[in-house]
Amino acid sequence: MDRSALITGASRGIGLAIATRLANSGYGLTISARGAEALEVAAKSLREAGAPEVVVVPADMSDPESGDALVAAHTEAFGDMNALILNAGVGTAGPIAEFPQRRFDKTVAVNFTAPFALIQRALPLLRAAAAKDARRGSKVVAISSITGEYAEPTMAAYGATKAALTSLIETMNMEESGNGVSGCSIAPAFVDTDMTDWIKDKIPAEQMIDVEDISELVEALLKLSAQAVVPKIVVSRAGANPYGA
Ligand code: NAP
Numbered sequence: 001m002d003r004s005a006l007i008t009g010a011s012r013g014i015g016l017a018i019a020t021r022l023a024n025s026g027y028g029l030t031i032s033a034r035g036a037e038a039l040e041v042a043a044k045s046l047r048e049a050g051a052p053e054v055v056v057v058p059a060d061m062s063d064p065e066s067g068d069a070l071v072a073a074h075t076e077a078f079g080d081m082n083a084l085i086l087n088a089g090v091g092t093a094g095p096i097a098e099f100p101q102r103r104f105d106k107t108v109a110v111n112f113t114a115p116f117a118l119i120q121r122a123l124p125l126l127r128a129a130a131a132k133d134a135r136r137g138s139k140v141v142a143i144s145s146i147t148g149e150y151a152e153p154t155m156a157a158y159g160a161t162k163a164a165l166t167s168l169i170e171t172m173n174m175e176e177s178g179n180g181v182s183g184c185s186i187a188p189a190f191v192d193t194d195m196t197d198w199i200k201d202k203i204p205a206e207q208m209i210d211v212e213d214i215s216e217l218v219e220a221l222l223k224l225s226a227q228a229v230v231p232k233i234v235v236s237r238a239g240a241n242p243y244g245a
Contacts, residue, residue, distance in 0.1 A: 002026060002027075002028075003025075003026070003027050003028070003082040003083075003129075004027060004028040004029070004030070004074070004077075004078035004080070004081055004082055004083075004129075005019075005022050005027045005028075005029055005030070005081070005082060005083035005084070005085060005222075006029075006030040006031075006032075006070060006071070006074045006081055006083075006084050006085065006118075006122065007019050007022070007029060007030070007031050007032070007085040007087060008032050008033070008061060008070070008085065008086060008087050008088035008114075008118070009032070009033055009061075009087040009088030009089065010029075010031035010032060010033060010039070010042060010085075010087065011031070011033035011035055011038040011039045011041075011042045012033075012038065012042070012193070012194060013191075013193035013194060013195060013211060014087055014143055014191060014193060014211050014214050014215070015031075015033070015085070015087040015088065015143075016042055016211075017211035017212060017214065017215040018085055018087065018141075018214070018215045018218045019031055019042065019046055019051075019085075020045070020046065020049050020215070021215045021216075021218065021219050022051070022083070022218075022219070022222075023046040023047075023049035023050050023051035023054075024049050024050050025050070025219065026050055026051070026052065027051060027082070027083070028051060028052050028053040028054075028055075028077065028078050029046055029051050029053070029054045029055070030054075030055040030057060030070065030073055030074040030077065030078070031043060031046070031054060031055070031056060031057070032056075032057045032058070032059050032061075032066075032070055032088070033058065033059075033088065034058060034059070034060050035058070036056070036058040039056045039058055040056060043056050053077060053078075055073050055074065055077045055078075057069060057070050057073045061088045061109070061110040061114035062106050062109040062110050062114070064109070064113065064114075064117065066114060067114060067117035067118040067120075067121045068117075068121060070118065070121075071118065071121040071122050071125065074122075074125065075125060078125075079125075079128070080125045080126075080128040080129040080132065081122055081125035081126050081128075081129055081138065082126075082129045082133070082136075082138045082139070082222070083138065083139050083140075083141065083222050084118065084119065084122050084126060084138075084139075084140045084141075085140075085141050085143075085218065086115040086118060086119075086140065086141070086142040086143065086165070087142075087143045088110060088114070089110060089111045089143065089145075089161075089162075090106065090107055090110045090111065091107065091111075091145075091147075091155070091157075091158035091195070092107070092157075092158070093154040093155060093158075094154055094157075095153070095154055095156075096156045099156065099157055103157070104157045107157045107158060107161055108157070108161055111158070111161035111162065111164075111165060112161045112164045112165055112168070115142060115165055115168065116168060119140060119168070119172060119183075122140075123176065123181065126138040126140070126176075126181045127176075127179050127180070127181055130179060130180025130181050130226065131180065134180060134226065135225055135226065136222075136223070136224070136225060136226055137177075137180035137181060137182060137225075137226030138180060138181050139181070139182060139183065139184070139221060139222050139224075140169065140172065140181065140182070140183035140184075141183065141184050141185075141186065141218050141221055141222075142165050142166070142168070142169050142183065142184070142185045142186070143185075143186055143188070143214070144162040144163075144165045144166045144185045144186065144187045144232075145158065145159070145162040145187055145188065145245075146187050146188060146189045146234060146235070146236060146243075146244070146245055147159040147162055147245055148160075148161075148162025148163035148164075148165065148166055148187055149163070149166075149187050149234055149243075150243040150244060152244060152245060155245075162187070165185060166185040166187065166231075166232055169183040169184065169185040169231060169232070170185075170231050170232075173229055173231055177226075177229050180226045182226070182229045183231070184221050184230045184231060184232065184233060185231065185232045185233075186214060186217055186218070186232075186233045186235065187232060187233065187234045187235065188209050188213075188214060188234075188235040189208075189209060189235060189236050189237040189240060189244070189245045190203060190208045190209065190237060190245050191208055191209045191210070191211060191213075191214060192205040192206075192208040192209065192210060192211065193211060196208060207237065207238075207239065207240075208237065209235055209237060213235065214235070217233060217235070
């Protein structure tokens with residue numbers, strides 16, 4: 001097997017678009033999300049799209065053990081890892097004054113604790129792949145959010161976890177880019193997926209960013225040489241305030 005990637009939240013939306021592009025390019029894939037049935041449907045389409053092998057690992061990223069299971073399954077199938085795509089994320093709106101603690105804890109667990117654990121567990125595999133392909137190295141791509149860049153009322157918990165994710169990637173670059181492992185945090189405004197259904201009566205889907213725009217960026221990042229480190233990409237929406245979603 002030539003190249004492999006692990007993608008969280010790959011059963012739909014941005015994650016599935018990224019997985020499909022990597023399948024088209026011949027990557028072996030480990031895909032994860034909570035819903036096993038949707039993952040199996042995605043796996044079938046990814047095999048048809050060209051992925052030589054697709055490993056399906058149903059997991060809830062709010063469970064601190066999930067990173068171990070995911071990386072173990074990827075190791076068994078592929079031995080090393082060229083790309084880690086940290087895409088699974090959750091977000092609900094609410095003012096700080098009334099935000100329920102349980103929702104806050106889940107947002108932090110899925111959006112920040114799980115990506116930290118996954119990077120930590122995957123680093124030996126990412127370093128091994130970078131050693132084999134010194135020209136390209138290996139890459140971590142995290143899907144953060146424009147809300148992590150520019151404050152927005154009611155988005156404190158979500159925005160703070162996304163800002164933390166971007167900071168994590170920047171620190172990882174300082175520590176690991178010399179080993180050939182570098183990362184990018186992509187911070188989009190509203191993207192047309194299930195996650196934005198709640199606001200489509202105000203902002204129609206056609207005015208949102210397309211999932212293919214994000215997957216195109218990911219594919220380009222994975223093709224860069226190990227010398228080029230792109231820590232962050234902010235994607236704003238045409239016609240909208242560039243500092244908002
Ligand atoms: P989506 O269409 O709702 O898809 C979310 C994916 O993550 C699904 O595969 C979902 O599958 C999985 N997932 C959700 N909760 C999970 C959990 N607790 N454990 C494991 N997997 C979980 O969302 P999307 O819009 O593609 O969002 C992808 C990423 O982009 C997120 O990190 C989001 O914050 C970020 N983002 C989205 C937008 C936007 O406007 N859409 C903008 C900026 C950033 P299951 O439900 O089966 O688990």
